[in-house]
Amino acid sequence: MKVNHLFIGGKWTAPAGGDTITVTSASTGEFLGSAPAGVDLDVDHAVQAARSAFDAPGGWPAWEPERRAAAMVRLAEALDAGSEVMARTVSAQNGMPISTAEPFEGKVPAMLLRYYAGLAADASGEETRVGLPQGTTVVRREPIGVVAAVMTWNFPQTMAFFKIAPALAAGCTLVLKPAPQTVLDPALLADAIETAGFPEGVINIVPGGPEAGAYLVSHPGVDKVSFTGSTAAGRRIAAACAALLRPVTLELGGKxxxxxxxxxxxxxxxxxxxxxxxxxxxxxxxxxxxxxxxxxxxxxxxxxxxxxxxxxxxxxxxxxxxxxxxxxxxxxxxxxxxxxxxxxxxxxxxxxxxxxxxxxxxxxxxxxxxxxxxxxxxxxxxxxxxxxxxxxxxxxxxxxxxxxxxxxxxxxxxxxxxxxxxxxxxxxxxxxxxxxxxxxxxxxVTSPYGGRKASGLGRELGPEGLQAYQELQSIYRP
Incomplete structure (x- = not known):
C-alpha cells in the first residue's frame, strides 16, 4: 500500500516535501507500504483548510446540529463498510492481534460517531439563568475552533475517534497528525471521509514525525490541542500550550x-x-x-x-x-x-x-x-x-x-x-x-475517561468529552 498524497481540504494533494515514512510488518519485518512525511508547509495548508471550513459563512459550525449528525452517521456507515480492511491494516502495522483489532479498530470509531451524533443537538445549546442580584444571563456553548489532534500508534483509529467524534459534534474542524508507525490506516479513513461527502477542510490528515507534531501544536491557526501518547511527549506539548495559553487535552501513560x-x-x-x-x-x-x-x-x-x-x-x-x-x-x-x-x-x-x-x-x-x-x-x-x-x-x-x-x-x-x-x-x-x-x-463510551497525575489532563468520552471541544459565552441582560 503506497500512499502518494496527503488528504487536505477534502482533496488528495501532493506533499510539499519529498520524504516518505516507510511502514514494515510488526509480525515479519517485511515492507507494508509508505506515506508522505508532512512538512511545515503541509501543516500550514492543512490548518488553513480547517480554518476556512470553520470560519466561512455557512461553514461546519453553522450547520444545524441534525445536519452535522447526519454527516457523522454517513461517515460511520463508510467506516463500517471498510471495517475488515481497516482492522487488518492496523494489525499488520502495530502487531495488535486481529481478534482485538476487529472489535476495536474496526468497530469502535463508528460507535463513537453514532454516540456523539446523538449528542450533537446539545453541542450548541443555550441556557437562560436568573441573575443575581438582577437580570438574566444566557449561557451559550460554542465550538472551540480548529483542533490539532496528535495521535498514537497503539490504538490508532480508536484513539483518533476519541477526538474526531466529539469535535465534529461540537462543530469543530480538525487537523490530524498520525503517528509514523501507523500511517497507512489514515489513508483508509480519508477514503471514508470522501465517501461520506464531508465538506472540504473539516478533517485534514498530515502524517509526520515529532517535528511536524511540534509545529502543528504551536501553529497560530490552531485553537485547541488534543494529544494521546507518552507522558514525556505530553509534558512537551503541555509546555508549548501553556506558553500560548492554548487549551489542551492530554491522555498519557499509565502503570x-x-x-x-x-x-x-x-x-x-x-x-x-x-x-x-x-x-x-x-x-x-x-x-x-x-x-x-x-x-x-x-x-x-x-x-x-x-x-x-x-x-x-x-x-x-x-x-x-x-x-x-x-x-x-x-x-x-x-x-x-x-x-x-x-x-x-x-x-x-x-x-x-x-x-x-x-x-x-x-x-x-x-x-x-x-x-x-x-x-x-x-x-x-x-x-x-x-x-x-x-x-x-x-x-x-x-x-x-x-x-x-x-x-x-x-x-x-x-x-x-x-x-x-x-x-x-x-x-x-x-x-x-x-x-x-x-x-x-x-x-x-458514555463516561469520562482520562487520568490524574502523570497520566494526563482533561477527559475524553461521554458528554464530558464533548464539552472539551466547547467554549462558554455568557450574555448578560438587565
Missing part, C-alpha cells in the same frame, strides 16, 4: 494496579484478567500491569498469572488464534527487553518468559513475562513498560493494597477483583485514578 482482594474468584474471570493486563500485547496505556496480591493467596496468584502467560498463544498478529502478537517495532522490543534485564538486575523473580519466543525469528516478539516478588519501588513496578510484562507484589491488608495502588506517578486506570462488588466499589473509591474496573476493564 495501573490490579488490586486482587482476598475473596476474589479469579477462576471465573480468567478471560477478563488477560484482557485487563495483556490486551494488545501490553501496548495499552490503561492495562493493569501491576498485580497486587494478598499475601495469604500469593503463591496461588503467582501460579495463576504464570500459567496464563505460559498458555497464551504467541504468533502472527493476523492469525486469529494469536493472543499475544509482536511489538510495534524493533526499538520498542529493545525497550521492553531492557526493562526485563532491569527487573532481573533489581532482584525480581522471573516465573516465565523473559526472552524471545522460539520459532518466531522474524518480527518484534517478546514472550509474555511475569515477575514475582517485586518491590513497589523497583523500576519495573514504577515505569510504563508498554509490553507483555507484568509484576506481582504481595500486600497485607486492604489498607496496604490501596496505599500501594496509589504509590505511583500515574493515575489513569486500575482494576479491583472481588466476589463482593460493593466491597470492590468501596476500594475503587479510595484509588486515586481516573477510571477503575471491577472484575474487568474497558473504557465506557
Amino acid at each position: 495501573s494496579a490490579a488490586v486482587i482482594l482476598d475473596d476474589a474468584d479469579l477462576a471465573s474471570h480468567l478471560e477478563q484478567l488477560f484482557m485487563a493486563s495483556l490486551i494488545n500485547n501490553g501496548q495499552t496505556c490503561f492495562a493493569s500491569t501491576r498485580i497486587l496480591a494478598p499475601r495469604g493467596r500469593y503463591p496461588e496468584i503467582v501460579e495463576l498469572y504464570t500459567a496464563m502467560a505460559q498458555g497464551a498463544v504467541v504468533g502472527d498478529a493476523l492469525d486469529r488464534a494469536t493472543q499475544i502478537g509482536p511489538l510495534v517495532s524493533a526499538s520498542q522490543r529493545d525497550r521492553v527487553e531492557g526493562y526485563i534485564r532491569k527487573g532481573l538486575s533489581e532482584g525480581a523473580r522471573l516465573t516465565t518468559g523473559g526472552g524471545r519466543p522460539a520459532g518466531l525469528d522474524r518480527g518484534w516478539f517478546v514472550e509474555p513475562t511475569i515477575f514475582a516478588d517485586v518491590e513497589n519501588s523497583s523500576t519495573v513496578a514504577r515505569e510504563e513498560i508498554f509490553g507483555p510484562v507484568l509484576t506481582i507484589t504481595p500486600y497485607d491488608g486492604e489498607d496496604e493494597a490501596v496505599r500501594l495502588a496509589n504509590d505511583s506517578a500515574y493515575g489513569l486506570a486500575g482494576t479491583v477483583w472481588t466476589s463482593d462488588l460493593d466491597r470492590g466499589a468501596r476500594v475503587a473509591r479510595r484509588i486515586r485514578t481516573g477510571t477503575v474496573g471491577l472484575n474487568g476493564y474497558l473504557p465506557d
Whole structure:
C-alpha cells in the first residue's frame, strides 16, 4: 500500500516535501507500504483548510446540529463498510492481534460517531439563568475552533475517534497528525471521509514525525490541542500550550494496579484478567500491569498469572488464534527487553518468559513475562513498560493494597477483583485514578475517561468529552 498524497481540504494533494515514512510488518519485518512525511508547509495548508471550513459563512459550525449528525452517521456507515480492511491494516502495522483489532479498530470509531451524533443537538445549546442580584444571563456553548489532534500508534483509529467524534459534534474542524508507525490506516479513513461527502477542510490528515507534531501544536491557526501518547511527549506539548495559553487535552501513560482482594474468584474471570493486563500485547496505556496480591493467596496468584502467560498463544498478529502478537517495532522490543534485564538486575523473580519466543525469528516478539516478588519501588513496578510484562507484589491488608495502588506517578486506570462488588466499589473509591474496573476493564463510551497525575489532563468520552471541544459565552441582560 503506497500512499502518494496527503488528504487536505477534502482533496488528495501532493506533499510539499519529498520524504516518505516507510511502514514494515510488526509480525515479519517485511515492507507494508509508505506515506508522505508532512512538512511545515503541509501543516500550514492543512490548518488553513480547517480554518476556512470553520470560519466561512455557512461553514461546519453553522450547520444545524441534525445536519452535522447526519454527516457523522454517513461517515460511520463508510467506516463500517471498510471495517475488515481497516482492522487488518492496523494489525499488520502495530502487531495488535486481529481478534482485538476487529472489535476495536474496526468497530469502535463508528460507535463513537453514532454516540456523539446523538449528542450533537446539545453541542450548541443555550441556557437562560436568573441573575443575581438582577437580570438574566444566557449561557451559550460554542465550538472551540480548529483542533490539532496528535495521535498514537497503539490504538490508532480508536484513539483518533476519541477526538474526531466529539469535535465534529461540537462543530469543530480538525487537523490530524498520525503517528509514523501507523500511517497507512489514515489513508483508509480519508477514503471514508470522501465517501461520506464531508465538506472540504473539516478533517485534514498530515502524517509526520515529532517535528511536524511540534509545529502543528504551536501553529497560530490552531485553537485547541488534543494529544494521546507518552507522558514525556505530553509534558512537551503541555509546555508549548501553556506558553500560548492554548487549551489542551492530554491522555498519557499509565502503570495501573490490579488490586486482587482476598475473596476474589479469579477462576471465573480468567478471560477478563488477560484482557485487563495483556490486551494488545501490553501496548495499552490503561492495562493493569501491576498485580497486587494478598499475601495469604500469593503463591496461588503467582501460579495463576504464570500459567496464563505460559498458555497464551504467541504468533502472527493476523492469525486469529494469536493472543499475544509482536511489538510495534524493533526499538520498542529493545525497550521492553531492557526493562526485563532491569527487573532481573533489581532482584525480581522471573516465573516465565523473559526472552524471545522460539520459532518466531522474524518480527518484534517478546514472550509474555511475569515477575514475582517485586518491590513497589523497583523500576519495573514504577515505569510504563508498554509490553507483555507484568509484576506481582504481595500486600497485607486492604489498607496496604490501596496505599500501594496509589504509590505511583500515574493515575489513569486500575482494576479491583472481588466476589463482593460493593466491597470492590468501596476500594475503587479510595484509588486515586481516573477510571477503575471491577472484575474487568474497558473504557465506557458514555463516561469520562482520562487520568490524574502523570497520566494526563482533561477527559475524553461521554458528554464530558464533548464539552472539551466547547467554549462558554455568557450574555448578560438587565
